[in-house]
Amino acid sequence: MKFRLSKTWLALVAIALAAPVAHAQDKLTVVTTTEDLAAIAREVGGDRITAESIARGYQDPHFVEAKPSFILKLQKADVLVAVGRELEIGWLPPLIQQSRNAKVQVGGAGYIDASQQARILEIPQGQITRAMGDVHPLGNPHYWLDPENGKAIAKEISDKLAQLRPNDRSFFEQRLNDFTSRLTEAGKRWASMMAPYKGTKVVTYHRSFPNFAERFGLDVIGYVEPRPGIPPSPQHTLDLINEMKRQNVKVVMVEPYFDLKTPNAIGRATGAEILVVPPSVGGVKEVADYFKLFDYDINLLIGALKKVGTQAQ
């Protein structure tokens, strides 16, 4: 009797100990460069992964200050998801190198370039290099701001997770399908909300919104920056003000990490609304996932467009 009891007890202890440990070991550690990618990875990976971003959504993803803690994150990562198109070229390569983690090196078993299947706009014709100061030499890297590209990113991540955890393939595929259909439904809702404003002319600070504009029918006629990554100059600002007056542009979209001095001056000269629009999850506190990013930005835009009474003629 005594023997049986202790055997049962041991078995129970073994089960209690083994179950959570095995589960914890099974989780893939996913590190992403941006919060948008972490949000999408969570949609696909569910409780079989942990996902953490290096950059915060309120930071300019082109210019992230490298910290030693980022190297530690990469050392422990099974998967690294990058936006690609050289968005992170100013800060990510040394972090990858210093992590000495073979899995997350470019081309490694756990490396994902999320842009592979995405629709990329503004691919330069002819030769444009970073030496010319343009930070978009391989086309526009802000492609996640189209929900259709969100699906392409999710597919990329799902395929990789399934490759690394073949036993969980159906789990990841089911979550991908679920995410994709929820995005399709939300996409219809966003499109119908934006439909009355189709063709509205706007200006943005940086070229962050071409995919968003294409999807939701906005016409971006100019930028506060003369070129991506190049700060505003007095002459360019003057030209922009004149062009905005000529075309009656009443909204300027500014990413949260840019100084508002020039946009505010443009607003005073043209009467345009200066709107701080987060291009990323985490850009403001309310934007906690990929769906909330579009909910927030679209509601913000519609509020401003109603205020200025700008509708396509």
Ligand SMILES: [Zn+2]
């Ligand atoms: Zn950019």
